[in-house]
Amino acid sequence: MTTTQDTIHETAAQGWVGRGIPQVDIEAKLRGQTEYIGDLRLPNMAHAAIVRSTVAHGRIRGIDTSRAERVPGVLAVATAADAPEVKFGPYTPDWEILARHKVRFIGDEVAAVAAIDEPTARYAASLVEVDVEELPAVFDPFAALAEGGPVIWDEYADNVSTLFTIERGDTRAAFDAADLVVDDVYATSRMYHAYLEPIGVIAHYVDGVHVLHVPSHIPYRARQTYSAALGLPLDKVRLVVPPIGGSFGAKYEMNTPLIAALLSRKAGVPVRILFGRDEDAAYHRPRPPFVFRNRIAVRADGTFLGRETDVVGIAGARTYWSPATVATAVHRPDSLYNFNAMTGRGRLVYTNESPTTAMRGFGNAEALFGIEQMIDEIAERLDIDPVEMRRRNIVQEGETSLHGWYISSSQLPACIERVSEMSGFADRRRARPPATAGERVGKLRGTGIALGHHVSGYRPILPDYDGSSAILRLGPDGSIQLYVGEPDVGQGHVTVMAQLAADELGVAPAEVKVQGIDSAFSPAAVGTLASRAATMAGMATVAAGADARRKLIAFATEQWGVPEAAVSWQAGTLTDTTGANEPFTLRQALHRYGVVNCGLPLLATGVHHPKTVMPDATKYGNASAAYPFAAHVAEVEVDCDTGQISVVGYWAAHDSGTVLNPQTARGQVLGGIAQGLGWALMEDVIMSEGVVRNPNFLDYRIPGAGDMPAGVEVEFVDAYEPNGPRGAKSLGEVALNPVVAAIANAIYNATGLRCKDLPISPERMWRYLHLGEPVESSSAGAIR
Amino acid sequence: MSHHQEPSGAPEVGIELDLNGSPRTMIVDPVQSLASAVRAEGLTGTKLGCETGDCGACAVLVDGVPMASCLLPAVRAGGRRVTTVEGLGTATELSPLQAAFMRHNASQCGYCIPGILVAASPLVDRDELTRDDVVSELTGNLCRCTGYESIVDAVLDAHQQVRSGRTGGAA
Ligand code: FES
Numbered sequence: 017m018t019t020t021q022d023t024i025h026e027t028a029a030q031g032w033v034g035r036g037i038p039q040v041d042i043e044a045k046l047r048g049q050t051e052y053i054g055d056l057r058l059p060n061m062a063h064a065a066i067v068r069s070t071v072a073h074g075r076i077r078g079i080d081t082s083r084a085e086r087v088p089g090v091l092a093v094a095t096a097a098d099a100p101e102v103k104f105g106p107y108t109p110d111w112e113i114l115a116r117h118k119v120r121f122i123g124d125e126v127a128a129v130a131a132i133d134e135p136t137a138r139y140a141a142s143l144v145e146v147d148v149e150e151l152p153a154v155f156d157p158f159a160a161l162a163e164g165g166p167v168i169w170d171e172y173a174d175n176v177s178t179l180f181t182i183e184r185g186d187t188r189a190a191f192d193a194a195d196l197v198v199d200d201v202y203a204t205s206r207m208y209h210a211y212l213e214p215i216g217v218i219a220h221y222v223d224g225v226h227v228l229h230v231p232s233h234i235p236y237r238a239r240q241t242y243s244a245a246l247g248l249p250l251d252k253v254r255l256v257v258p259p260i261g262g263s264f265g266a267k268y269e270m271n272t273p274l275i276a277a278l279l280s281r282k283a284g285v286p287v288r289i290l291f292g293r294d295e296d297a298a299y300h301r302p303r304p305p306f307v308f309r310n311r312i313a314v315r316a317d318g319t320f321l322g323r324e325t326d327v328v329g330i331a332g333a334r335t336y337w338s339p340a341t342v343a344t345a346v347h348r349p350d351s352l353y354n355f356n357a358m359t360g361r362g363r364l365v366y367t368n369e370s371p372t373t374a375m376r377g378f379g380n381a382e383a384l385f386g387i388e389q390m391i392d393e394i395a396e397r398l399d400i401d402p403v404e405m406r407r408r409n410i411v412q413e414g415e416t417s418l419h420g421w422y423i424s425s426s427q428l429p430a431c432i433e434r435v436s437e438m439s440g441f442a443d444r445r446r447a448r449p450p451a452t453a454g455e456r457v458g459k460l461r462g463t464g465i466a467l468g469h470h471v472s473g474y475r476p477i478l479p480d481y482d483g484s485s486a487i488l489r490l491g492p493d494g495s496i497q498l499y500v501g502e503p504d505v506g507q508g509h510v511t512v513m514a515q516l517a518a519d520e521l522g523v524a525p526a527e528v529k530v531q532g533i534d535s536a537f538s539p540a541a542v543g544t545l546a547s548r549a550a551t552m553a554g555m556a557t558v559a560a561g562a563d564a565r566r567k568l569i570a571f572a573t574e575q576w577g578v579p580e581a582a583v584s585w586q587a588g589t590l591t592d593t594t595g596a597n598e599p600f601t602l603r604q605a606l607h608r609y610g611v612v613n614c615g616l617p618l619l620a621t622g623v624h625h626p627k628t629v630m631p632d633a634t635k636y637g638n639a640s641a642a643y644p645f646a647a648h649v650a651e652v653e654v655d656c657d658t659g660q661i662s663v664v665g666y667w668a669a670h671d672s673g674t675v676l677n678p679q680t681a682r683g684q685v686l687g688g689i690a691q692g693l694g695w696a697l698m699e700d701v702i703m704s705e706g707v708v709r710n711p712n713f714l715d716y717r718i719p720g721a722g723d724m725p726a727g728v729e730v731e732f733v734d735a736y737e738p739n740g741p742r743g744a745k746s747l748g749e750v751a752l753n754p755v756v757a758a759i760a761n762a763i764y765n766a767t768g769l770r771c772k773d774l775p776i777s778p779e780r781m782w783r784y785l786h787l788g789e790p791v792e793s794s795s796a797g798a799i800r
Numbered sequence: 801m802s803h804h805q806e807p808s809g810a811p812e813v814g815i816e817l818d819l820n821g822s823p824r825t826m827i828v829d830p831v832q833s834l835a836s837a838v839r840a841e842g843l844t845g846t847k848l849g850c851e852t853g854d855c856g857a858c859a860v861l862v863d864g865v866p867m868a869s870c871l872l873p874a875v876r877a878g879g880r881r882v883t884t885v886e887g888l889g890t891a892t893e894l895s896p897l898q899a900a901f902m903r904h905n906a907s908q909c910g911y912c913i914p915g916i917l918v919a920a921s922p923l924v925d926r927d928e929l930t931r932d933d934v935v936s937e938l939t940g941n942l943c944r945c946t947g948y949e950s951i952v953d954a955v956l957d958a959h960q961q962v963r964s965g966r967t968g969g970a971a
Pocket residue numbers: 847848849850851852853854855856857858859868869870871
């Protein structure tokens with residue numbers, strides 16, 4: 017049988033980068049052999065259940081675990097008394113392994129039980145009595161900001177977890193000089209990552225070390241967090257990362273692995289916590305909802321003069337990754353469009369709800385939902401073509417944008433050109449002006465465009481360093497192992513790393529075994545976030561390959577006793593150009609190296625230092641190695657009878673530099689479109705009084721195969737990024753960023769109605785169409 | 801909270817079934833789902849994504865018909881023919897459908913894929929198969945990563961391969 021998998025065993029004369037090959041680890045996935053966290057079993061493993069707060073806000077008077085402890089089969093019960101009295105967190109120390117003095121949201125972790133099986137653990141957990149003095153709770157961010165309301169953390173009496181402010185240029189002068197000012201409010205919703213694999217962890221306390229099997233995409237940061245929380249040095253916490261069944265930003269868990277760690281230490285056996293979908297969907301840490309007010313000052317010719325933005329986001333009861341998403345929401349759009357001057361403020365507000373965290377798009381997709389619609393509105397009011405309007409204002413290659421971000425490569429103009437052509441944008445728009453009030457009957461079609469951009473890594477993530485490192489271990493048996501620290505979350509990084517290393521070593525990708533991540537032997541990487549993995553770990557991999565070649569050449573030089581210049585390396589073979597010695601294949605060289613060095617593998621390393629700088633106190637400085645761009649066009653059909661919106665056509669043009677693997681790259685774009693479509697039209701975590709009302713896949717619908725448009729066209733324009741591996745830059749998040757706005761702009765083009773709240777559900781659309789509601793964001797009054 | 805694969809502690813019963821082509825006796829809890837029972841047998845390719853019948857990750861074939869094994873009590877599989885993802889190909893060869901999924905790289909994180917392969921496997925033997933057929937037959941299978949395009953393409957490709965008799969997925 018010949019499969020495409022077989023073809024990747026052949027050595028490709030022209031190299032492997034740029035070829036569409038399936039993921040190197042796909043066969044195990046297709047056979048059901050990939051071992052995810054829920055499939056792993058350690059000997060004598062116990063199972064745990066978490067006791068959660070049933071009140072949104074209250075003072076803990078006491079926790080009685082005695083009845084739970086007496087249940088036969090219970091091995092350990094943990095409360096805050098078992099944890100060191102430290103608070104921790106990635107930005108703000110407002111996390112506890114288990115709630116100590118107060119509970120702050122429904123679902124807050126208060127205690128946990130480990131037992132011989134799950135039913136026993138669950139039963140015992142139900143017997144833990146938590147005595148809570150209830151306090152007034154607050155769920156609305158604007159109510160939380162108002163004076164005199166409930167205070168969730170005494171240290172933050174105003175309920176503001178994070179305040180982000182930024183100012184560049186003379187915004188006041190810009191507005192004074194403006195011919196047109198648009199001022200609008202847009203609001204984005206709480207979104208569930210809805211990875212198919214629910215949260216899970218296995219903790220094993222052995223020989224004084226907490227071994228945590230945790231599907232984390234940010235293992236090094238997670239390890240820092242966990243060791244701080246446990247009050248232990250880094251080397252007393254070991255992280256082992258199994259294959260990850262989807263994350264999209266969610267799987268850097270704050271306290272679930274720590275709860276398992278406490279239990280394992282107490283019970284003396286490995287302890288697993290594995291959420292069912294019910295628990296996962298009810299208590300997950302969602303994408304933060306945002307309210308944006310934007311004011312944009314424009315000259316009559318369509319040139320942007322200035323921008324003012326005010327953003328309010330919900331932190332929930334503890335501060336997770338959301339401070340960075342607020343900062344992103346405030347100032348990242350300034351590297352897509354040149355607004356010339358800007359003033360921004362972002363407030364991240366505590367509420368008595370589950371903490372919110374990072375999700376693909378990370379505040380940028382949210383910001384663009386509003387800005388891209390406002391640009392269309394400006395274009396309409398100034399009677400400028402919306403494509404031309406964008407072209408005129410985008411930041412160009414070679415420019416340094418408002419906050420010091422250097423755009424080392426941008427083929428965004430080409431993306432705009434291509435997506436317009438592919439979709440026939442101008443003709444579609446000419447054919448159908450937006451419906452007016454009397455025309456909103458039957459089925460209406462409309463087309464919308466939106467742009468997007470993102471980063472390829474972000475300098476402030478880890479204060480210590482940016483960049484990445486890689487280790488190649490070339491064994492005397494000819495085996496090649498590559499160690500990087502950035503986990504594959506499904507995008508296929510393992511595959512592109514194998515392709516990059518294969519080209520450096522003159523072998524096939526299947527011969528490069530990219531190792532799973534284990535803090536005991538993997539580099540301490542910043543992680544897979546901020547769309548950084550392919551760019552950063554890719555550069556480190558190429559560097560490690562070059563180091564391996566250098567070492568092989570030096571070894572051959574020494575073996576052959578010839579000048580180094582006489583040794584040539586070509587496609588995996590070392591040749592003595594003096595002709596005095598037989599050539600070495602890579603395999604022969606490695607065997608020989610092992611013999612000479614008593615079995616030692618050849619170890620090569622690569623370190624990549626990107627040309628990024630830590631932004632200064634004013635938030636100025638080139639924070640990312642490279643910036644990817646995209647232009648998307650969506651076509652929708654709105655059923656005026658039901659309010660139902662279908663996406664019936666979709667076109668995407670991308671600049672991600674060199675495309676390392678067209679097959680996995682296309683998959684990223686399609687996946688991004690699907691998630692954006694879900695966010696735009698159907699997904700919303702419905703909360704009332706701090707309770708998730710739709711914690712399952714029936715009531716929280718994500719797109720199915722039938723929701724996707726057929727014949728999506730994706731094109732990667734010719735591009736080269738000097739700061740990325742073989743000219744590549746990122747793709748994962750930019751694939752999502754324009755989607756929601758493109759769909760919303762298409763809806764306006766169909767109906768003449770601007771939708772400013774997400775999701776644009778059938779019910780919402782129907783109300784806009786038939787109840788004549790002012791199409792103003794429901795949050796507008798609160799932020800103006 | 802959830803039910804996962806752990807037994808309830810009620811008296812167990814023995815069932816006999818054909819599991820991936822071999823006769824098998826399984827001792828199961830009366831309330832245990834078939835998903836939980838096959839996973840306890842080491843067949844962990846059957847995934848649990850929701851345990852409420854809403855995601856399709858746990859699909860298995862029961863007498864050739866795809867079913868959500870998270871909802872089906874294992875005792876109901878007694879005397880029947882059950883195929884899990886592990887039973888689709890052989891030790892040495894992938895099934896034509898699996899081979900097509902490989903050609904199309906129809907997987908990202910892979911968590912939904914076993915259920916999708918199982919649910920789609922009867923489709924490749926149909927006389928006629930359109931894109932709309934595939935889409936509607938996969939309504940019960942959720943994937944958060946791929947956007948479905950590669951999956952639908954792979955099913956259609958496998959159907960084409962099988963129909964033209966070139967089974968084995970020659971690329
Ligand atoms: S686990 Fe059975 S349908 Fe989701």
